[in-house]
Amino acid sequence: MKTTDIRELLMLGENQSVEFKKTCRADIVCRQVCGFLNSGGGYVICGVDDKGRIVGISSEKEVSALRSQLETELSPKALVSVDVQEINSNLVAVIEVPSGRDIPYAYRNEVFVREADKTRKADIGTIKDMVLRRQVEPERWERRFSSADLEKDLFIDEINRTIKEIHKGSHHTFRDEDNLIAALEDLAVVKYGQLTNGGDVLFTRNPCIRHPQVRVRVASFIHDKADDTFRDIKNLEGPLVRVLEQAFDFIARNTATLSTFTRNELRRRDESLYPPEAIREGLVNAFAHRNYADYSGGIAVNIYPSYLQIWNSGSLPVGITPDSLKMGHISVLRNPDLAHVLFLQGLMEKLGRGSVMILKTCRERNLPEPTWTSDEKTGVTLTFYAPQVTPQVTQQVKLLLEVLEGELTRAELMEALNLKDRVNFIHRYLEPTLEAKFIEMTQPHAPKSPTQKYRLTEAGRRAKSTKERP
Numbered sequence: 001m002k003t004t005d006i007r008e009l010l011m012l013g014e015n016q017s018v019e020f021k022k023t024c025r026a027d028i029v030c031r032q033v034c035g036f037l038n039s040g041g042g043y044v045i046c047g048v049d050d051k052g053r054i055v056g057i058s059s060e061k062e063v064s065a066l067r068s069q070l071e072t073e074l075s076p077k078a079l080v081s082v083d084v085q086e087i088n089s090n091l092v093a094v095i096e097v098p099s100g101r102d103i104p105y106a107y108r109n110e111v112f113v114r115e116a117d118k119t120r121k122a123d124i125g126t127i128k129d130m131v132l133r134r135q136v137e138p139e140r141w142e143r144r145f146s147s148a149d150l151e152k153d154l155f156i157d158e159i160n161r162t163i164k165e166i167h168k169g170s171h172h173t174f175r176d177e178d179n180l181i182a183a184l185e186d187l188a189v190v191k192y193g194q195l196t197n198g199g200d201v202l203f204t205r206n207p208c209i210r211h212p213q214v215r216v217r218v219a220s221f222i223h224d225k226a227d228d229t230f231r232d233i234k235n236l237e238g239p240l241v242r243v244l245e246q247a248f249d250f251i252a253r254n255t256a257t258l259s260t261f262t263r264n265e266l267r268r269r270d271e272s273l274y275p276p277e278a279i280r281e282g283l284v285n286a287f288a289h290r291n292y293a294d295y296s297g298g299i300a301v302n303i304y305p306s307y308l309q310i311w312n313s314g315s316l317p318v319g320i321t322p323d324s325l326k327m328g329h330i331s332v333l334r335n336p337d338l339a340h341v342l343f344l345q346g347l348m349e350k351l352g353r354g355s356v357m358i359l360k361t362c363r364e365r366n367l368p369e370p371t372w373t374s375d376e377k378t379g380v381t382l383t384f385y386a387p388q389v390t391p392q393v394t395q396q397v398k399l400l401l402e403v404l405e406g407e408l409t410r411a412e413l414m415e416a417l418n419l420k421d422r423v424n425f426i427h428r429y430l431e432p433t434l435e436a437k438f439i440e441m442t443q444p445h446a447p448k449s450p451t452q453k454y455r456l457t458e459a460g461r462r463a464k465s466t467k468e469r470p
Contacts, residue, residue, distance in 0.1 A: 003087050006094060009043055010052045014117040017042035022049050024062035024093050026069040032119050033070060034107040037078055037100035038130065039114035046093040056090030063093050070095075071172055075109075076102045077188055079333060079340045079348075098333050101140070104130040141293035142198035142335045147210055150181065150195055155205040158239045159183065162203070165345040172344050187344075188337050197292070198337040201240050208237045213295045213313075216243050220254035220303040224435040240338070241345070244287050247301055251279055254303050256386075274308060274384050275361040278370070281354045282382045284347050286312040288339045289380075297379065300445045307437065308384045311445045316374040325355035325372050358382075371458065378443045385437070393436060396429045400439075401464045407442055407453040430454075438463055 009018050017040070019032050024046040036042040046066075047057040057063070063084055070080050081096040104111045104127055111122040111130075122130075148154075159180050166172050176182045184190040189199025200207045201214055208215050220231040232254055236243045256273045272279075286299050290312035297313025316322075317334060333339045342348045355372070362370055368385035403416035410422075410430065419425045433439050438460035442453040456464065 003085055006045065006085060006087065006092060009045060009094075010048060010054075013052055014050065016040075016114060016116060019044045019117070019119065020048040020050055020052060021046045022055055023047075024057045024066050026062075026066045026073075029066055029095065030069050030073060030107045031110075031112050033078075033080055033095060033097050034074060034105050034110075035112040035114040035119035036097035037074075037080075037105040038103050038112065038122070041097050041099035042114065043097070044095040046095070047091060054087055054090050054092060057093055060084060060091065066093070066095075068173075073108050075106050077340065078102075078105060079336055079343050081343075098336070101333060101336050103134055140335070142196060142201075142337050144197050145191075146195045146197045146200035146204075148195045148200045148204050148207075150190070150193070153200075153204040154180070154195075155203055155239055156180065158205075158242065159203050162241070162341065162345060169346045187341055189341070196337070198335065198341075201292070202338065202341055203239060205239070206237055207239070211292070213298055214240075214292065216247055216299045216301070218247055218250045218301040218303075220250075222305075224304045224306055240287060241342070241347070244283055244347075247283055247299075248276075248280055251301060251303065251308065252276070255308065271365075273386055274367070275365055278358040278361040278384070279308075280347075281358050282310045282370075282384070284342060285354055286310050286380075286382070288342055288348060289317075289334050290314050291379075292335065302444065306386045306435075309381055309444055311379055311381045313379045315376040316372075316380055322372040322374060326359060327356070373440075375442065379445070381444055383440075394428070394432060397433045397436060397438065400429045400433050401456070401460060404439065404454065404456055404460075404464075407455045409451075409453050413454065433460075 010020075012018060014020055017036070019036075019042065021029055021032070021044060029044055029046060032044045036044070046062075047055060049055055063082060067082050070082070071077075074080075078100060079098060083094045083096070085092050085094065104122065111127050112119050113122045113126060163174065163177050163183060172186075174183050174186050181190055181193075184195070184199055184203065187199075189196050189202060195204070197211065200210060214237075216236040217233075218236060219233040222229045222231050232250070234250065236246045236250075238246075251274075252272060257270050283301075290299055291297055291314025294313045299313075300309075300311045302309045302311070314334065316325075339348060348354070358370055362368070362384070367387060370382060370384045372380065372382050374380045399417060400413065403413065408416070410425070413430070414420070414422070414425050417425070417429065419429075434441075434454075436459075437457055439454045440457050441447060442455060443449045443451070446452070
């Protein structure tokens with residue numbers, strides 16, 4: 001979290017989702033974290049008094065002890081981010097707590113909840129209510145038991161690689177890392193001697209044998225219009241992190257490189273068209289937040305000459321909108337077990353801040369602002385745009401923009417334009433407007449779907465609303 005974000009939280013004062021603490025004492029802070037996990041998430045800011053004044057924490061040793069207790073004393077395990085920043089020469093620790101999916105959470109066998117700006121120990125009635133609510137919710141897909149064989153299907157190299165990566169940057173400790181099954185139990189992906197679906201996706205050689213929906217389709221198109229003319233296309237299979245890296249490498253191979261010379265440098269600087277850190281964050285979010293229970297769902301990466309789309313099945317969590325993504329938000333994790341393993345490996349550094357980082361890096365490169373669209377039926381699509389080029393606009397494009405209201409099918413657009421010739425409409429009206437980025441498909445991952453509709457993009461809305469029509 002940036003210092004400006006912290007200052008904004010300080011100005012808001014303590015409330016339902018923000019708590020100030022002078023120290024970073026683990027026994028005090030962990031109770032607050034437990035309360036937030038059980039009550040919709042929030043932030044604990046250490047090194048700040050109850051008036052919002054920065055007093056600083058004594059040292060980062062306190063933070064290390066806090067991380068250790070968050071890892072060992074919270075039950076069940078939860079993905080909590082701890083970040084240390086220096087403000088006005090004082091160290092401030094920010095603990096970002098997602099909305100917990102496994103309530104009730106307990107700290108040292110005691111349950112805490114958040115009410116207004118106070119954290120209290122939960123009474124028996126509150127605990128009973130949380131347990132009942134949990135019982136009526138369906139068990140998450142990642143927690144269900146997999147049919148994978150622990151002896152035959154585990155990918156030992158992937159487990160060892162994961163343990164090595166976790167040692168590099170996190171404070172997680174394993175009881176016995178030489179015992180791989182015990183290590184997987186510590187990561188909450190093996191229970192009662194059986195692998196969970198989450199563990200299957202992460203640590204078996206080919207989870208697609210049991211879960212075909214986890215395949216990832218990556219494609220590079222020659223034209224901006226969706227057709228069957230591919231530059232490259234692949235279906236990726238294997239453990240989650242390896243597939244994620246393969247998707248990242250595919251994007252790097254199939255996107256252009258920008259070459260620039262700066263005034264003070266002799267050599268040319270070559271950069272990928274899209275910021276690699278933004279692409280990686282977009283991919284990680286797709287893998288961590290997609291709806292794995294949807295057997296018709298998946299992840300797709302489509303690369304076009306002037307834009308790139310990362311699509312995943314499942315809508316944005318309740319309370320999260322495309323607009324709130326631009327400002328950052330308290331993270332709501334659809335697959336907390338998968339996200340926890342990615343977090344421990346350093347692939348998910350900032351909870352609820354990945355979208356902000358994506359926007360920031362694109363702005364720094366002077367790229368158009370990326371966009372998110374979300375629909376319960378069609379999933380979430382993140383679109384990156386190449387540097388803007390003034391499109392060639394015809395009278396037909398102007399007419400299509402004028403009649404497009406809301407979301408319309410191809411047939412509805414033709415009717416609004418009083419056109420009968422489908423081929424003429426596609427080649428002279430629809431395709432040029434798509435290529436100009438004035439409209440977009442509601443189902444970009446299924447361009448030929450019979451239920452496909454079209455809607456205005458931000459550029460299309462601006463063009464339509466201004467007097468200077470394209």
